[in-house]
Amino acid sequence: MKQISLGGSGWAVPAVVVGCMRLGELDGPALGRFIHSALESGANYFDHADIYGDGECEAHFGAALRADPSIRREDLILQSKCGIRRGFYDSSREHLLRSVDGILSRLQTDYLDVLLIHRPDALTEPEEVAEAFDELERTGKVRRFGVSNHKPMQIELLKRTVRQPLLINQLQFSLPVSNMVANGMEVNMDSPGSADRDGSALDYARLHDMTIQAWSPFQTPNWGGCFLGDSRYPELNRELDALAEQYGVSAATIAAAWILRHPAGMQLIAGTAREERLREIVRACEIRLSREEWYRLYLAAGHPLP
Numbered sequence: 001m002k003q004i005s006l007g008g009s010g011w012a013v014p015a016v017v018v019g020c021m022r023l024g025e026l027d028g029p030a031l032g033r034f035i036h037s038a039l040e041s042g043a044n045y046f047d048h049a050d051i052y053g054d055g056e057c058e059a060h061f062g063a064a065l066r067a068d069p070s071i072r073r074e075d076l077i078l079q080s081k082c083g084i085r086r087g088f089y090d091s092s093r094e095h096l097l098r099s100v101d102g103i104l105s106r107l108q109t110d111y112l113d114v115l116l117i118h119r120p121d122a123l124t125e126p127e128e129v130a131e132a133f134d135e136l137e138r139t140g141k142v143r144r145f146g147v148s149n150h151k152p153m154q155i156e157l158l159k160r161t162v163r164q165p166l167l168i169n170q171l172q173f174s175l176p177v178s179n180m181v182a183n184g185m186e187v188n189m190d191s192p193g194s195a196d197r198d199g200s201a202l203d204y205a206r207l208h209d210m211t212i213q214a215w216s217p218f219q220t221p222n223w224g225g226c227f228l229g230d231s232r233y234p235e236l237n238r239e240l241d242a243l244a245e246q247y248g249v250s251a252a253t254i255a256a257a258w259i260l261r262h263p264a265g266m267q268l269i270a271g272t273a274r275e276e277r278l279r280e281i282v283r284a285c286e287i288r289l290s291r292e293e294w295y296r297l298y299l300a301a302g303h304p305l306p
Helices: 028-040 052-067 093-107 126-138 152-159 179-185 201-207 234-247 251-260 275-286 291-300
Strands: 003-005 012-014 016-019 045-047 077-082 112-117 142-148 166-172 211-215 267-270
Touching: 016 275, 028 052, 028 275, 052 093, 077 093, 093 112, 093 126, 112 166, 126 142, 126 152, 142 152, 152 166, 152 201, 166 201, 179 201, 201 211, 234 251, 234 291, 251 267, 251 275, 251 291, 267 275
Parallel strands: 016 045, 016 267, 045 077, 077 112, 112 142, 142 166, 166 211, 211 267
Antiparallel strands: 003 012
């Protein structure tokens, strides 16, 4: 498994993260097998959120760990996210602290390796976030921190009072959903991709040593489904299939390798509950697409070059 340095911490972690949103689909024995398969592949970084299944995904995962003493907590990297509530967002001190206690209880662990604020809260008070992070760090409940789906200026606002390094920004990124690349390519144009929808989050992450965790790496825009094999993306799938044949892997492997090829050193969140698909994604770590191959896929996904 390819390793990357998480943020500017120097902590080496897997380039592929196991997204846990769909793991509630597996029964106890199947989930245990899936976790073992992930660990055998070197994918020991698991991404949760308290909103996934209203906490049931975390509880299911925690029960699987408790049922299998051969899975050691020290061999896992557990990350979770909080801040989304029914109908609103909440990054208040009280909610963050209460949420982490619930996450730890459901995962049946004493600490999280990483906690992310899941979505920007319009009513964020950075001082309260700082107080919560300080208490979570002091009590040993959380070791590292980051954010998800935040713009650079929202991160800067938090950094005004938060002492801990914000190592991660979790953002949607796939071949068709590539505005954080496109807006830097289509500079000074009136094309749709030229709109800066994220405040130059990609450049910010590289300048400030934050790791981008790419979620939904096979999704089309607006939750339109997976682009792999989708008739709406004939040119992209032709290019993926051609490269897959050339490298002797699956199209999913090539699509994942496209993300991992970016010099920002991203992590890819594999949101699958299938052992075979996870192994396909992990194989992307063995492939380094050429510059020409990377751009061929970018163009085939419908992005122009000025």
